[in-house]
Amino acid sequence: MADLSIDFCGVKSPNPFWLASAPPTNTGDQIKRAFDAGWGGAVWKTLGNPIVNTSSRFGAVNYGSTRMMGLNNIELITDRPLEVNLREMADVKKNYQEHVVVASLMVDTKAEWHEIVHKVQDVGADLLELNFGCPHGMCERGMGSAVGAEPEVLKTIVGWVMEIAKVPVIVKLTPNVGDITVPALAALEAGADAVSLINTVKSIVGVDLDRMVPYPVVGDASSNGGYCGPAVKPIALHMLGQVAHVFPKPISGIGGISNWRDAAEFMALGATGVQVCTAVMHYGYRIVEDMIEGLNDFLDDKGMASAMDLVGKAVPQYKNWGELDMNYHVVADIDPKSCIGCQLCVVACMDGSHQCIHIPGMDDTEKKRRGHVVFPKNVPNIAATAAGAKAGARVPWVHEEQCVGCNLCQLVCPVEGTITMREQRKAPESITWNERVMAGTDLVPGGLDATRKARGLDAE
């Protein structure tokens, strides 16, 4: 059994799984139920001047038969009176001392910031999270992502908070910027103890084509909202990876985390802990049981004694493109024992890649008609041997000399494990693009012709 507890800016959490500031952390009762279910911490639904919300508020992107692959919302910060939230926060802290309660805050003036920081510290908040991320509604009022996108404003407000903060301060970053490291470094400069990312992505999830109104519909109109859920995970991981390279303090990972594997990936790319919202809105607090169990088994499998050992393990391997080994090469292998003959690999390679997967038994005329440009002489006639394969069914064949090793066939293959990418290095030694440029064998000054010569392509 690995130790799942984490130390986040000196605050102990029984596990790395926190609820993000969102509808699942709206009330003390909800947070108590979440802690009972196993969540290690909760970031309270953002406190500030209570707002009034619209109806409706959420829109979703479904993909195929998958519901809510992405979720969009135009809900604002808490609509409950501050004193009610504070009373409940005090009650939660009193009854759940092992768990982490983070107060998410968003107000306007320096006086308001000082007032609210004092109030949440008085009721026992373990950490503060400054919400500089909300990309809808609040930013129109000069708060939320309006702050996160302006490093100077961000620094000023963080400075106000740091003047009186007695507990660690997290700055929550908006992804709606050109370079996420700019606000991250601004927060660092202003003295923040940690950052959390990403907040939601500015979005419109769809349009009601009968009413000609975007979703979610509010009367006869709508507004842009914040996008979250599994669909944003790749965007979040990228930004996390970037920040992890430059930000020396703890990072709380957010963005589409739905299970232990997602959480492990975020931690490997530099997050000390993670925050979850959409998956809980979809399936409820109960999902944390799987997250705890799965992460535990994973750490045991990898021989890691503590969840903290996982933090940042993949960061050094996230590099610039120019640092990648260009002699690394893979080719596709198709297993006749499990190929079901759907030929999705063939059509994907023909139209989406390099025309190197062939169907046995075709003459050159037929191959040409289908779009092949290289005609290998002997395409092996390999019989499909999957359990229900038809007699005479043939397995597509990869022309290795032409295979660029792009992975596309493997990605479209519906049968896990049927297509594998086999390593077939171009040369034993490693060579990167940057090394080529520095050696003067690629991208030299002097124009396109000069580079062509540098690459030794004069003969062509």
Added chain:
Amino acid sequence: MSGLDELPTGRLEERMKEKAPLYSRGEAITEANRCIYCADAPCVEACPSDIDIPTFIHKISTENVRGSARTIFAQNLLGASCAQVCPVEVLCAGSCVYNTWGRPPIEIGRLQRYATTTALTQDPALLSRKKRPATGKKIACIGAGPASLAAAGQLALDGHSVTLFEKRRVPGGLNVTGVAPYKLFARDALAEVEFILALGDIELKTGVEVDDAAAKRLLTDYDAVFIGIGLGPDSLLGLLGEGVVGATALIEQLKLDPTLTVDDVGTALVVGGGNTAVDIAHELVLLGVPDVRMIYRKTESVMTGYAHELVAARKHGVRLVENRAPLDVVRDGDKLAGLRTQRMDAEGEQIFPCDLVVMAVGQSRLTGLAAAFEGVQLDDKGRVVVDEATCRTGNAKVYAGGDCVNGGKEVVNAAQHGKLAAAAISASFGAHHG
């Protein structure tokens, strides 16, 4: 006009439930999303009418349901009925790559029904709107079953005038009179006939028997003739008298005749091992006949009836008796008392007491009419000989398709013949538009 008014209430088929009801929108989209959209898909290869199945299913998943129906109808104007009557288990769905994967295949028939039904409900003029200008050419179709309807529909879309000559009062052929009701109700088959008739200039003449003299007149009055006359009456193997009926005759009755009852039948014997035998046995047991047995002269392993249909029939109580060949009926006075059979696996005879004997051992050929056209040839089994690609007979103006050509296959095979013949007829007029 298509005969919908020829369906009185009180017919036995009304007692039955549909085996595969129409999908709701959500059900259809969920199932469509299960399809992995194969390239060069084996389901297409298995479809006798070459429907681009992955494409029509993909269009359901994108909610382009009219486009989905267009993809289906482009290859098969009887796509709606084929969706329900096709033995998909041995055709498209039977070839689905999911079988190779050890998973249930895509419900292709149900998706096709959803697409065709939904699209025509939304837009009844989906196809007729694209009809070509009138050409002045006239084609006579003899018979108004699936082959003729498929031909007539396409010919009408190509701008020609078509006259259908049907000897029954009701058009639609086997789709109306012969399909097991749990697969397709007569009213739905007739609705499809309505759809075909509305595609263009098509006149339906029912209750008209085309005799030799009339056949000769058709050749002078029309620019081309299509023969789609199906098969003749059930073979009864010489068993006669009360209590003995032909299978297709009985199915026609239970689909159309409100006076038919099987409530007094305790034991029904169905003689035969083909799909018609399995179907009528299954239908009788669903109608409440307590004891239904199939009497087959060979063994299950060589039966021509589909295994999946026999499994379904057995689930409802049908029993198969192997190795018994019918000899004659035993009577108690005038009343049927039993069927005497010859054992095929041992010496001796066996009598099976029963109240009804249904003969499902094949149908005769309607050879006479086809032969009335000069140049039209029949093979040694009485089937009309045609060119495979065009369905043209030995007479350049005469085409034929469906059961009278293939000796009795599926509706989809008849639809394919009708399509090929229509294309060849239009091409012969120099009106082929590719």
